[in-house]
Structure formats: C-alpha cells, structure tokens
Amino acid sequence: MxxxxxxxxxxxxxxxxxxxxxxxPWMVGFVVFYAFPIIATIYFSFNEWTLAEPPTWIGLDNYxxxxxxxxxxxxxLRATTLFVIIxxxxxxxLGLMLALLLNLKIPGMNAFRTIFFIPAVISGVAxxxxxxxxxxxxxxxxxxLLSYFGIRGPLWFWDLHWALPSVAIMSIWKVGxxxxxxxxxxxxxxxxxxxxxxxxxxxxxxxxxxxxxxxxTPTLFFQLIIELIDAFKIFTEAYVITHGGPLxxxxxxxxxxxxxxxxxxxxxxxxxxxxxLLVVILSATVFVVRTSKGWVYxxx
Amino acid sequence: xxxxxxxxxxxxxxxxxxxxxxxxxxxxHAIIYAVMIALACVFMLPIFWMASTSLKxxxxxxxxxxxxxxxxxxxxxxxxAFGKYPLARYMLNSAFxxxxxxxxxxxxxxxxxxxxxxxxxxxxxVLFILMLSMMMVPGHIKLIPLYVLYLRLGLIDTYWPLILPxxxxxxxxxxxxxxxxxxxxxxxxxxxRIDGAGPWGILYRIIIPLCRPALTVVVVFTFLWxxxxxxxxxxxxxxxxxxxxxxxLAFFQGRYSIEWHLFMGAxxxxxxxxxxxYFFAQRHLIGGLAAIGIKG
Numbered sequence: 001m002x003x004x005x006x007x008x009x010x011x012x013x014x015x016x017x018x019x020x021x022x023x024x025p026w027m028v029g030f031v032v033f034y035a036f037p038i039i040a041t042i043y044f045s046f047n048e049w050t051l052a053e054p055p056t057w058i059g060l061d062n063y064x065x066x067x068x069x070x071x072x073x074x075x076x077l078r079a080t081t082l083f084v085i086i087x088x089x090x091x092x093x094l095g096l097m098l099a100l101l102l103n104l105k106i107p108g109m110n111a112f113r114t115i116f117f118i119p120a121v122i123s124g125v126a127x128x129x130x131x132x133x134x135x136x137x138x139x140x141x142x143x144x145l146l147s148y149f150g151i152r153g154p155l156w157f158w159d160l161h162w163a164l165p166s167v168a169i170m171s172i173w174k175v176g177x178x179x180x181x182x183x184x185x186x187x188x189x190x191x192x193x194x195x196x197x198x199x200x201x202x203x204x205x206x207x208x209x210x211x212x213x214x215x216x217t218p219t220l221f222f223q224l225i226i227e228l229i230d231a232f233k234i235f236t237e238a239y240v241i242t243h244g245g246p247l248x249x250x251x252x253x254x255x256x257x258x259x260x261x262x263x264x265x266x267x268x269x270x271x272x273x274x275x276x277l278l279v280v281i282l283s284a285t286v287f288v289v290r291t292s293k294g295w296v297y298x299x300x
Numbered sequence: 301x302x303x304x305x306x307x308x309x310x311x312x313x314x315x316x317x318x319x320x321x322x323x324x325x326x327x328x329h330a331i332i333y334a335v336m337i338a339l340a341c342v343f344m345l346p347i348f349w350m351a352s353t354s355l356k357x358x359x360x361x362x363x364x365x366x367x368x369x370x371x372x373x374x375x376x377x378x379x380x381a382f383g384k385y386p387l388a389r390y391m392l393n394s395a396f397x398x399x400x401x402x403x404x405x406x407x408x409x410x411x412x413x414x415x416x417x418x419x420x421x422x423x424x425x426v427l428f429i430l431m432l433s434m435m436m437v438p439g440h441i442k443l444i445p446l447y448v449l450y451l452r453l454g455l456i457d458t459y460w461p462l463i464l465p466x467x468x469x470x471x472x473x474x475x476x477x478x479x480x481x482x483x484x485x486x487x488x489x490x491x492x493r494i495d496g497a498g499p500w501g502i503l504y505r506i507i508i509p510l511c512r513p514a515l516t517v518v519v520v521f522t523f524l525w526x527x528x529x530x531x532x533x534x535x536x537x538x539x540x541x542x543x544x545x546x547x548x549l550a551f552f553q554g555r556y557s558i559e560w561h562l563f564m565g566a567x568x569x570x571x572x573x574x575x576x577x578y579f580f581a582q583r584h585l586i587g588g589l590a591a592i593g594i595k596g
Contacts, residue, residue: 015419018419025408025469030430030431030468112340122575133563133564138362141346141349141366262447277438277440
C-alpha cells in the first residue's frame with residue numbers, strides 16, 4: 001500500500017488526498033452502517049441472546065434448530081417462496097405487456113403512464129389498508145362485482161387458500177413500476193431496426209420476437225433481479241393486513257424474523273434467520289446472473 | 301357496390317388508399333383508447349373506492365347494493381378524521397423526517413460522488429465495487445446489530461436512527477450521482493482551476509449547479525422512500541406521538557374501532573403529499589429509474 005503511494009507524483013498525491021477526503025463520509029458510513037452490522041449479525045447467529053443477559057456462544061445450534069425442528073421456519077419459507085413464484089413471473093410478463101401498450105405512439109399516452117405508475121409510488125401501508133377494504137368479503141368492490149354475476153366471492157385475506165394469492169394480486173397491482181422501466185428500455189431500441197425489418201417484410205409478431213424482446217433482455221434481466229430481491233422481502237402486507245394468518249398462510253420470512261427479533265427478543269436465532277434469508281436472496285441473484293449469459297443480449 | 305380498381309385513375313387510387321389508411325388508423329386508435337381506459341379504470345378502482353368510502357355516512361358503508369358515488373358526500377368526514385386521529389401530528393413527523401433525510405443526502409451524496417468521478421487514488425475501483433455491492437445487501441440483515449447499538453447509545457425512540465444514515469450517503473444515490481458527474485466535461489473543471497478555484501470551489505460552483513437533474517432524482521426518491529418507510533420506524537420508535545404517518549396509519553387499525561369512512565379518508569390524506577410530489581417530479585423520477593435500469 002505504501003509503495004503504491006510512494007510512486008505517485010506530488011500532484012497525484014494531492015488529488016488522492018482530496019479523493020479520500022471526499023469519500024470519507026461513505027467510508028465511515030460503510031463501517032458503521034454496513035460492515036459492522038453484517039459481521040455482527042454473523043457473530044450473533046452463533047449465540048443464544050435475549051438482550052437481558054450477554055450472548056452465550058452455542059455454535060451451530062441455531063442453524064440445527066432452524067433446519068431440523070422449527071415448523072415456523074418451514075412454513076414461512078414455504079409462504080415466501082410461493083409468493084415469489086406467483087408474483088414474480090406474473091409481474092414481469094404483465095409489466096412487459098403494459099409497457100408495450102404504453103409505448104404505442106398515440107396522443108395522451110403520458111396521462112395513462114401517470115395513472116398506471118401511481119400504485120407503485122404510494123406506501124405499502126396505505127396500499128394495504130386500501131385493499132383490506134377493497135377486498136372486504138361483504139361490502140368490498142370485488143365481491144360486489146362478482147355478485148352481479150351470481151358468483152359468491154371468496155373471503156380473500158381471511159381465507160386459508162386465498163390469503164396468499166390476495167397478497168400476490170395486491171403486489172401485482174403495482175406492476176406499473178416495472179412497466180416504466182421496460183418503457184425506458186423500449187424507447188432505447190433504435191427505430192432504424194424496425195424500419196429495416198419493415199422493409200424486409202417482417203410481421204409485427206416477428207418484429208417483437210426478433211428485435212424487441214432480444215434488445216430488451218438487459219432491462220428484463222435488471223428488472224428480474226430487482227423484483228426478485230423485493231419479493232423475498234415482503235413484510236408490510238403481512239404486518240398490516242393478515243398478521244401472518246390465517247393459520248400462518250401468509251407468515252412471510254421477514255415477518256417471522258421481525259417477530260423473533262423485536263417481539264420475542266431472540267436476537268441470536270433471529271440473526272440466523274436474517275442470515276439465511278440473505279443467503280437465499282444472494283444465491284437466487286447469483287443463479288440469475290449465471291444463467292443470464294445464455295439469454296441476455298448485449299450489443300457489444 | 302363494387303368498383304373495379306382498374307377503372308379508377310391513379311391519383312384517385314392513391315387518395316382512396318390514403319383515406320383507408322387514415323380510417324384504419326382512427327379505428328386502431330379508438331381500440332387502443334378503449335383498452336387503455338378500461339385498464340385504467342380497473343387499476344384505479346381501489347383508489348376510487350377509498351375516495352368514495354371516505355365521503356359516505358356510516359350507515360351507507362354496509363348498504364346493499366353499494367353506492368358507487370355517494371349522493372350526499374360527507375366532506376365533514378375529513379374534519380372528523382383529523383379530529384379523531386392524530387393525523388396532522390403524524391404527517392408533520394413524516395415531513396420532518398423527509399426534510400432531515402433530504403438535507404443529509406444533499407450534503408453527503410455530491411461530495412462522495414465527486415471523489416469517485418473526478419479523482420484517482422489507490423484502491424478507488426475496489427472501493428467503488430464495494431459500494432456497489434452494498435446496493436445488493438438487503439437492509440434487514442443490519443437491523444439487529446443497529447438496534448442493539450442504538451439501544452446502548454440511548455437512541456431508541458429518537459429520530460436519529462432514521463436520519464443518521466442519510467448523512468453518510470446511500471450507495472444507490474452515490475452511484476447515480478457519480479454516473480451523472482462523469483458526463484460533465486472535465487474542461488469546465490480545468491477552466492475553473494486556471495481561474496484559481498480549488499477542488500471544493502469547483503465542486504460547489506461548477507459541478508453541483510450542473511447536477512440539478514440528478515439532485516432532483518435524489519430529492520424525489522428520498523421523499524418517497526422516507527415518507528413510505530415502515531419497517532425501520534416500527535423497530536426504532538416506540539412513542540405513539542413520534543410515529544411517522546405510515547406507522548401511525550397501521551396503528552389506527554389496532555387502537556380504534558375501525559370507522560372505515562374516516563379511516564379511508566385518513567389513508568387518502570396520507571398519500572396526497574406523495575401524489576403531489578409524483579405529479580410534479582414524474583419526469584425526473586422516471587428518468588432516474590430509466591437511467592439506472594439501462595446502466596445497471
């Protein structure tokens with residue numbers, strides 16, 4: 001490190017000092033808000049700790065308990081995975097379809113863009129409260145509309161089988177957020193490619209599959225990773241609407257973590273849970289990145 | 301009536317096909333508008349229902365069939381909601397948190413990005429990659445140690461845990477700002493340097509004024525995220541009076557017997573600041589998201 005420093009000219013050293021000075025807030029922040037908490041969580045996960053007494057080292061016990069005799073771990077992992085499997089692909093596909101619509105060149109499209117993006121900017125709490133009332137089994141809009149067709153709507157959030165799909169539907173309602181990012185990707189595709197394809201007599205269908213989709217794969221890839229991380233972190237809806245119920249049907253992983261840590265003060269075990277979720281999210285991300293070489297198209 | 305195309309003059313044929321094309325375009329537009337309007341109605345239904353409910357009388361809530369638009373709108377419901385719930389208090393708390401976070405971001409982010417964008421120093425790339433990788437770390441992993449730290453420092457139930465991190469730069473904003481600063485020509489720095497400006501003079505007099513679009517993105521996102529934040533406030537705050545609006549709303553549910561007409565009014569009021577910021581800044585918001593989507 002010192003030898004690199006000695007090789008610098010005085011001007012370069014001055015520059016380097018200014019650079020480090022400019023970065024110093026981030027470096028302090030990195031240590032306090034990132035490095036320390038991450039390392040501490042790893043350490044705590046090998047301890048039994050309820051805050052009342054100092055932590056006691058118990059080795060891998062937390063992990064053994066997690067993987068062998070914790071039904072809540074299993075059910076929360078199942079609920080979260082199910083939620084990801086339902087909401088993620090639906091959101092990606094519907095988001096793309098919505099973006100294709102919003103990309104049509106007709107007057108007034110900006111107003112529609114504004115409207116579809118609204119659900120994505122309002123808070124999870126407000127959305128949750130709105131949807132409790134919207135999906136109310138007796139007086140909610142959806143069941144009222146269904147009743148016009150003589151259909152008895154389900155109990156939605158209050159039904160064992162419908163609770164999780166209801167939360168997924170609510171999250172799909174925010175599809176405008178994905179659509180806006182796709183839209184930016186679509187508008188980045190050079191128009192001359194379409195013109196050339198049109199001259200060659202390519203149909204709209206083949207233009208979509210041969211030009212739009214391949215050139216949109218970097219955006220799709222980015223969106224997939226963002227939505228993937230986001231979906232695993234689902235929390236607010238469980239907290240506000242269902243409290244994890246009915247019968248743990250929506251007991252999502254982060255909600256379990258929250259209850260272990262901040263309601264039951266099992267800091268050691270909760271740290272192990274937090275770390276497990278991190279590993280799941282990172283492995284899913286790495287998996288997507290690995291496969292991306294096969295399907296993401298880069299011009300250069 | 302059938303017209304033999306061969307009988308028509310060339311110019312007449314052209315005119316006809318132009319007219320047909322225009323007619324087809326018009327029909328196409330009409331179909332698109334119909335689809336878009338139908339979709340928009342479906343999407344706005346939950347929000348419409350919230351607004352409609354907020355103007356009803358209590359006995360109308362359970363009416364069958366429901367009234368879509370209240371014939372006798374009860375605007376007084378809003379006054380009642382403000383009187384019954386500490387709504388104004390919670391919104392002010394949120395506004396304070398938003399302001400403090402925006403100041404923090406504006407003080408820290410440009411300086412840090414300036415370091416990455418304009419100076420060379422050993423380990424710069426390592427530090428940059430380290431910073432980027434922190435964007436991928438989900439926030440929940442840090443909560444327990446930070447909670448314990450704040451507990452030891454006596455900062456639980458104060459606003460510090462919700463404000464401090466902003467003053468040390470968020471990786472996402474630093475990345476955005478660095479990318480933006482790199483597009484500003486270095487010749488401007490050089491010209492200012494010849495005029496005798498130091499590195500900080502260049503930052504504050506030349507670069508920051510040119511970074512306004514990126515700074516707007518930082519301000520808008522900080523506003524949205526702070527206003528909507530839920531997980532951190534419920535962990536770090538305990539006193540009911542100190543809650544931001546997101547937590548306050550969630551707790552109305554548990555504390556009061558739910559009067560949905562007032563409650564939906566309160567929820568609607570709580571999203572108005574977000575909607576206002578969104579309408580005025582949507583160009584920047586979308587531009588910011590797009591920039592990340594394409595470069596990320």
